[in-house]
Amino acid sequence: MRSDNHAHPAGPALADRVLEKTGVDVARCYQCGKCSAGCPLAADMDFPPSQVMHLLQLAAGFPEYAELALRSHTIWLCLTCEICYCRCPMELDIPKVMDALRHESLAQKKTNPKARDIIAFHRAFLDSVRTTGRLFEMGQVIDYKLRSGHFLQDMLQAPWMFLVGKLHLLPERVRDRRLLGRIFARTSKAKEKRP
Amino acid sequence: MKTGFYPGCSMKGSAREYSESLLAVAAALGRDLPEVPDWNCCGATAAHNLDPDLALALPARILAAAEKEGMDEVLVPCAACYSRLSVTRHELLADEALRRRISGLVEADFRGSARVLNIIEWLAAIPGLEGMVKAPFARRVACYYGCLLVRPAGVVNFDRPEEPQSMDLLMKKIGAEPLDWAFKTECCGAGFSVSRTDLVAKLSGLILEDAVARGAEAVIVACPMCHLNLDMRRPNIERRAGKKYHIPVIYITQALGLAMGLPAKKLGLQRHKVAVKFPAANSAAKDI
């Protein structure tokens, strides 16, 4: 933990919450830029990974930097492909930090508008798992279209997929679906409690 | 040593041919693959992106079910599921309090006694694979590992995170010529296949560009998501790159099946977007 002899303005700073949840101490990052250099999507990000780490480093003294990190497009573009963690000289688990920032961004409703489709896809994915226990691809695509509004997307793919037998019309269900329901209920309740 | 089998959702849907070819090969090798009873989805990227507890709960329930069934190891052919199950097992074994909490959450006592195997580990452990080869798969191939088979290294402890060789060695065993290429473990765009197809077109395009430039005749994959992006998204890739890539993308189990002389139909080759054909002559195998 940070040495506790200087007080924090508004409770534990974002960096401390990240440390507590992921065990990653952003103070160890010496901004060598190797993660950004290897990140496949860094060019599309508003803040490449090394800059997100720097935002976290300064977030304690500058709350607006915490905002930039939580409202960034980066944390949704991150595919957790683990290249950065694999090559980080200080062995910092950056994908895990991104996960933690995503959870906080969702909890505080600060998700970047550009990431709407990505989040819609993940929500649709989990809807299918909650209801059937598995991913029912057809159902998930429909749910995604309703959430994202891209009704015409991949219209040409569907018939082909059906023809080659890759598209099932009926979902495969898990027998103990009620247990799945209870698991989802417990985890979403836990989410409310978190800051 | 009881080996369980966790197919994962995509092998029942968009990656049917991966499941067909795996089961065909397993049957030919006389290995039965009992499924984990009443298995549920591992949550893949969606779960750990949105909810930390759910990301651990879903895989924990799967592993607990496998343990209850007495399975010592579970074959997980899909790289994403393999990663989620491995990470969950690693984190729950490292933190007793977390293990107890997640076990409570899924109402099953996760012990971590079942090891998680990926497809290459499972195939490599089968003795005398070379002996089963009837029609050597004599092609120049680019073995594509993707991200999650070899990373994070501390968790999966499989092969090398940079320039892995295990799939190359397997392909050499069945007569192929694995190429030294530069995109073995670069990301294909994974879960953005539907939500950000443009990014998949970019990343998967780079992969195909390098494979073709090196003279590869096929890309070998071991993950349904990579196959989906590299094969089914080919039109998007080609539209963005402004050029055609005729290189087929096949699963390692399909390549193995072909080399063992199994019929193409049983291996699901007809379900590919990019037809699995190879230019004339240079291979003894007849044109499929």
Added chain:
Amino acid sequence: MPDFEPKIVAFVCNWCTYAGADLTGTSRMKYSPQVSIIRFPCTGRIDFMLLLKAFASGADGIIVSGCHPNDCHYSSGNFHARRRWIIFRGLLDFLGIDVRRVQFSWYGRWGRSRATSACAAWA
């Protein structure tokens, strides 16, 4: 016994562990004041009967620590110490003294952090 304050005596060799403890000081690493150090030229010099004397005089725990094998300033002192320790441990059992009350270990010259952790682990 919430406020049980164990008295721990550390018999250390001058070249590695004593120097290690000095460096623990220069780096201001904290550990419990219950641990006190008695300096010997080498662990080879420590007569293990002295440990019984220490237990008899009220020591709760004892640390015996010197240089890593092959690093001994006198080349072989610590080998003799290790052999004596193996026999002495049997004697402790025989006498009914809990072997865990004695910790025998090597702290190399750079092991100041381990010197701290051992003391901390004990106290």
Added chain:
Amino acid sequence: MARIGVFICHCGENISATVDVGKVAEAAARIPGVAHSVDYKYMCSDPGQQMVQNAIREKNLTGVVVAACSPRMHEPTFRRACAAAGLNPFLCEMANIREHCSWVHEKGDATTEKAIDIVRTLVAKVKKNKALQPIKVPVTKVAMVIGGGIAGIQASLDIANAGHRVILVEREPSIGGHMSQLSETFPTLDCSQCILTPRMVEVAQHANITLHTYSELESLEGFIGNFKARIRKKARSLDEKLCTGCGLCAQKCPTRRIASEFDAGLGLRPAIYVPFPQAVPNKPVIDREHCTYYLKGKCRLCEKVCPTQAIRFDQEDEIVEVDVGAVVLATGFDIKHSDFFPEYGYGKHKDVIDGLQFERLASASGPTLGEMRRPSDGKVPETVVFVACAGSRDPAKGIEYCSKICCMYTAKHAMLYKHKVHHGKPYVFYMDIRAGGKMYEEFVRRAMEEDGVQYVRGRVSRIFERNGKLVVKGADTLLGARPMEIEADMVVLATAGVAQAGAEELAQKLHVSYDAHKFYAEAHPKLRPVETNTAGIFLAGACQAPKDIPESVAQASGAAAKVAALFSQAELVREPLIAVVDRQAPPLYSSCVGCFLCQSACPYQAIEKEEIRGRDGQLLKTVAKVNPGLCQGCGTCVAFCRTKSIDIQGFSHEQVHAEVLALLNRGDRDA
């Protein structure tokens, strides 16, 4: 009745900040036998020492305990002060209430109690101290320098010029070390071999220096002033006296395709070779692992062409025994090679080279005779990327330290490349530029401003080959950390400086301690950088930590000065903390029963047999006797002795028992 003086130091506030020094002084005063107890702000200062001396005289104290810092710090200071006041120095002990108490515990009663415990322990010990006289030991005024790089050469020359004999042992066929492999050196760009070879020749021709090349230290026994070294002269398969160094054998040798170590694997050499033209001694060596004669028993061409018949195929390794008084360790360092980096291709790309290989490419005596040609196809590289911090400052790769010299030689490499390929485009990927030496910063500025070297701030994530080019994936954190790719023709990795192979084994032969990275440990990082904890063994150069040539030379001269100081005394005064076997009046003469277990335990063979004869010459008993010259005071014999007849002065049974009892305040009753 003991009259002990206790002197408690505040050490400024290093001690008084957490220890109530007044209370310790009061408690000390109450200990039986303490006649004087006082605390003062700076005991080690002159007034502090005066207080001790005055107290000794006024209260004729029989013992002194100074409660302050570690005995390893100021024990000599206070023992000298006591001696000056007429008290035998070995009746003065240090109670370590700083490093072992005030610095490591929080302020509070427990800390003060512990300080009092420590003082009481040492007071109990001092009461049992005896007055001892130092031992005089002869000094062999011959120094052995291990390692013939610039540090070893400088140390040898300085010691030899101080009038003492030097034995220089070098593992390679020639002295010169890494410096002989360099092209030009920063910050002056003067040619490395031009400034080095004269020194090498001076070493070869110096009357006081005996040079053993292609040799390694087999073992070292003894102690400061009295070492006995055994040096293994590996067989060169050559009679050095006959050989004139004409080089005919190397020209004619048919086995020519062996990777040259001197050229860092870029050039080739024959089986019988001289590492480089200016080698000292300029005598070839036969590489028995590759020479056809040793492999298949054929050829022997070199023997036929040698004008002086100097080839000796049946030559054996030779062990040379020498007595030396001091050893200087100057074994240098090595660097990681490109195969150490998974993300840079595990060394499979021929054109991804390390710093030493670049030096060879740039060197006039190199495989490309100084022309800038890349190893794979000999083409002149148009774009070269230099990667700083390759392996250094990388805890993930087990090397967390900075190797200190790479920023400077990387700037130099970029400049040398630009001087040789004017239209070339050099890029340097860096994290921080560390150019702290004299004229260093100006040198790096010159590289940027005059030679147009492009510096990109960021670490390279990956290097891979794509249609003939090396793609360097990096990012510039000063431009928003946008990933960028440079298609380079050649990449030079400024790899981490690490310890030499075999550094650990050598350290164990010399009982010298070393750190986790196998760099030798200096006695004190700031105040005794050229000494080790082992008396008589000194350090110079990069074997202690990566450093540049100026520092290595300075350290070498420092070590040489230490050796010269050691040799300036006729005899060496050694602390009398040695073993003594009990002697008594007849008829017992000694409690020793002559089992001689102690003799088998003694690592220094310092225990001899002494026959005690009656007046009529008849042998009464044979007892053990310690040779004060050999005994090092380790005390192993003491713990072996069944009858407690042998004891170590300074750590005797009485003293140690007193300490244990006092520490556990089982009170030493007697006054």
